[in-house]
Amino acid sequence: MKTITIVGASVAGIRSAEALRAAGYDGRLVLVGDDARRPYDRPPLSKAFLDGSLDEDAIALLDADEEADLELDMRLGVTAARLDPAGARVVLADGSGVATDGVVVATGGRARRLPGSEGVEGVHVLRTLDDALALRRALRDGSPRVAVVGGGFIGAEVASTCRAMGLDVTVLDGLPLPLAPVLGPRIARSCVALHAEHGTDLRPSVAVSGLATVPTAGGPRRVVGVELGDGTAVPADVVVVGIGITPNTEWLEGSGLALDDGVRTDAGMVTDLPTVVAVGDVARWTGAVGARRHEHWTSAGEQATVAAGNLLAGVSGDTFRPSGYVWSEQYGRMLQLAGHPSAQDRVDVLDGEPDGGRFVARYVDPDGVTTGVFAMADPRLFGRVRRSELRRPAQAA
Incomplete structure (x- = not known):
């Protein structure tokens, strides 16, 4: 292969570039990313970056020497619009195209939003650096009451950070015991107890029915609370929504790849097209218990190593064996x-x-x-x- 194009410049894309070079690939390596910033790490966005302990340089995925060693042709700030397997091209949203022999799909996903929340002032998601910067400004702007919708790891981390900043925090979750599907009930109870220990108001088994908003002078509506299914409302100056992601696969429609809550791959991260592999949050990997996505930082790197080897070999020989390692910092x-x-x-x-x-x-x-x-x-x-x-x-x- 003379050219391999990696679409997605987060951890899955960068680890794929590193894995390809480590496997001996010395051809042209193109990295396409819709974020105009240099590749950065996402885990700190809900923790040390959000509270201002870390700056943008501290969360870079690559330093200058590492970036130079990878010899990447970076196309940042532009979205992939279409995959053209017949023409062996990745078509970009700016009208340009990249002729390529192999493709790594690492486009991740975008944060899910509450219906009716688009454009409402004070409602935030946390997926990108821009999201984190906007939320950080809001938390510092005299907004003492924070409602977090979703009690998973991201929601719990945001709640922890906000409490450390001295803010009043309410966490709303639909499950009777948040984190139980991942950790089991006994250990989940110990983790959930951290909220009460640190003054966070956790409300399990609640349904969010909408947002309470008020008009602003000549601008967008502003959130003042979260409406619940029982008719009550939780007052809030800032609402953070952490209810999962939607895989970014729209650009692959019509490509011949199987799309089903992500890009379907075999056990070796290879798609229906042997010159295309998928890794990270967008990949729906087929393992012993069926097809599923692994939305974990560690899995992105593990998948990248397997995918790179199989892409270069032209056959799905190695298989992804997830370690299942997950970490979270809370309180x-x-x-x-x-x-x-x-x-x-x-x-x-x-x-x-x-x-x-x-x-x-x-x-x-x-x-x-x-x-x-x-x-x-x-x-x-x-x-x-x-x-x-x-x-x-x-x-x-």
Whole structure:
């Protein structure tokens, strides 16, 4: 292959570029990104960047030397409009095109919004650097009441950051126990308890029916609260919506790729077209338990390594084996999960106390195999237990 085009300049795209070079590819490498800024890391946007502890330089995915080593032909600030497999081209929204022999689809997704929230002043999502800058300005602009819609990891991190800034925070979630689908009920309860411990008002099992707004002088309407399904409302100066993403696949319609809540790939991240692979949040990977997307920072890099090798080999030989590693920082505590536990797995606490703010636990399946490891505020022990026990028969606790 003389030219490979990576569409998407976030972590999945950058890790793909690194993986291709590491695998020996020395041809032309084009990186297309709809964000005009140099590639940046997203996890800090809800934490240290949001509160101002980090600046834009600190969240760059590449420094100047790393960028030079990759020898990237960067096309930033332009959106991919169409994939033309027959013509072997990626067509860009500015009318230009890139002739290419291979394509890495790494276009990620965009934040879902509440119906009727578009253009309403004070309503924010958090997906891009521009989103984070806008939210940071709003939080510093005399807005003491924050409502977070969605109690997953992003919502919890935003709530944590806002509380540390001295703001009043309410978290609204439709589940009776947020994070339970990922962590299971016992460990989720320990994580959710952090909200109350730090003064966040968590309201589970609520349905959001709309936004309460008021007109402004000659401008857009401004949010003043979140309306709930029971007829009540939560007053808010700022509303942050964290209810997931929609994969960016519109530009691939008519390309011949299978699109179904993302780009369908086989176990090796290869699409229906052998010269096209997909990685990151946009990739709907087919594994042992069916097709699903892995919306995790770690998975993006793991997928990139597999996809790069298979793209260069021209055959889907290697397969993606997700580590299942996820982390979150909330209220000064590091939460870490590795593996693939299920709701039926037993939870053994190995050290510390779930109610004490520091503990390490393992998940054990009915066959006695450790399927997952979780830690709150103990990264060192988490690493040791992960290395020694994950995917092995559990020893007596």
